[in-house]
Amino acid sequence: MNKEIIPILIIGAGPAGMTAAIYLSRANATFKIVDKYAPGGKMNITQHVENYPGIETISGPDLAFKMFEQLRSLGIEVGYADVNKITKEDDYFVIHSDEETLYAKAVIVATGTQERKLKIPGEARYTGKGVSYCAICDGNLYKNDAIMIIGAGNSAIEEALFVSKIVKHVHIVHRNERFRADESLVNELKAMPNVTFHLNYIPVEILGDTKGVTSVAIKNVIDGTDKVIEVKAVFPFVGSDASADFLSEFDVRDDKGFVLVNEEMMTSVAGLFSIGDVNQKVLRQIVTATNDGAIAALAANRFVKRK
Ligand SMILES: Cc1cc2nc3c(=O)[nH]c(=O)nc-3n(C[C@H](O)[C@H](O)[C@H](O)COP(=O)(O)OP(=O)(O)OC[C@H]3O[C@@H](n4cnc5c(N)ncnc54)[C@H](O)[C@@H]3O)c2cc1C
Incomplete structure (x- = not known):
């Protein structure tokens, strides 16, 4: 040949x-x-x-x-x-x-x-049905909904800021209280009225139905308690x-x-x-x-x- x-x-x-x-x-x-x-x-x-x-x-x-x-x-x-x-x-x-x-x-x-993937139950199943790795690309799909961002690095905070101006509510889940993102971005995000921080929490399962994501179960890494947050989309930014x-x-x-x-x-x-x-x-x-x-x-x- x-x-x-x-x-x-x-x-x-x-x-x-x-x-x-x-x-x-x-x-x-x-x-x-x-x-x-x-x-x-x-x-x-x-x-x-x-x-x-x-x-x-x-x-x-x-x-x-x-x-x-x-x-x-x-x-x-x-x-x-x-x-x-x-x-x-x-x-x-x-x-x-x-x-x-x-x-x-x-x-x-x-x-x-x-x-990087979260590697938790529901992530693979709902990828493309609410789980996305680009809030800037897919945020517009959830204008009337609550969404969740996982992580606190520059990508997570930058994407959270962007999407907080589009969607109804943004839940930020982060495993500790330290932010790796630029301080100015974090302060801007903290000033947004429709953003809730869940610090010292990790996601444990993404739940949904035939249409897509309905909620995410998160666990407190300090006291071990769980809670379920209702969201229509999850955007993991964990590196x-x-x-x-x-x-x-x-x-x-x-x-x-x-x-x-x-x-x-x-x-x-x-x-x-x-x-x-x-x-x-x-x-x-x-x-x-x-x-x-x-x-x-x-x-x-x-x-x-x-x-
Ligand atoms: C949300 C976000 C915001 C950012 N903001 C800034 C900013 O404001 N300023 C700044 O300077 N930087 C910013 N960055 C970082 C910047 O985008 C990257 O550092 C830069 O794009 C890296 O360039 P690259 O060419 O090395 O890789 P990439 O831009 O990742 O390009 C890699 C290319 O390789 C292709 N590819 C991958 N695997 C294969 C394969 N197996 N076969 C064929 N093709 C393949 C991909 O499709 C892709 O097109 C940001 C990044 C993100 C995620």
Whole structure:
């Protein structure tokens, strides 16, 4: 079989992957970029971006679209692939997805993170029927209802603030009394008249009927008491995990699953680069993702030219 070996394949078209594509295109490199969803990554579920230099304020989807338009103006197309495994043969990588098998001399992984599951009864059953991991996307469906947000990090509080302006009531459930989110956001949320905090509580079961979620049972972690809160939707924001299970063939991840790279964004496997939120790093933001993308693009281009 005559297989086409792509010089460089970028997996993931969030800000990290799209930046790598822009830099590769401007370096006249031959490459492909693929994603399993629409380009934009997490920017598509971000309400406002107000910390990207040069742009005072913009909605996440608008910033995603601007980056995508820049790709299109350079003639770059984003292909579809849901990558489930990468292996190495001789001096090239084999990228497996349900749709097709791709071959590349260098791979840039830019697959970000995915929301962590609660792993409680009812969660899987009611996912898509009231359980959602994006309040900004689905909050509008519950305008006349009470909903529950689980967690107290930046994502949880930001999404709670957004959704509190749309829905009837927001219940926040958090396992202790410490908030990991920015203080200004927490104070803004505390001032909302339709928000109730259930601190020192954890969710134990999501209950529902044939139509969807009807309530959530929560337990007090200090005195062990239970209560049931009537809500039509539950939005868990309890952290996120690296989307990198497809790298299981390689020993390139830390004990939490995040990818380890050197200053050129290359892993310990020659030709395997990784950028953005999927990496072990101290700050997961659009600006740090784009930074990684620029560095990896030029390093990957140097790598394939040397071969
Ligand atoms: C609610 C929220 C608000 C935020 N607000 C801000 C903010 O105001 N400012 C800021 O700077 N940052 C913000 N962030 C963080 C920022 O969005 C991320 O740091 C950034 O998007 C990371 O970029 P990335 O390209 O590494 O990953 P992502 O944006 O997650 O993109 C990864 C892409 O890879 C694709 N992918 C994943 N797995 C596969 C696979 N197996 N095969 C093919 N494709 C795959 C995904 O579909 C996705 O398109 C926010 C995040 C959230 C969740």
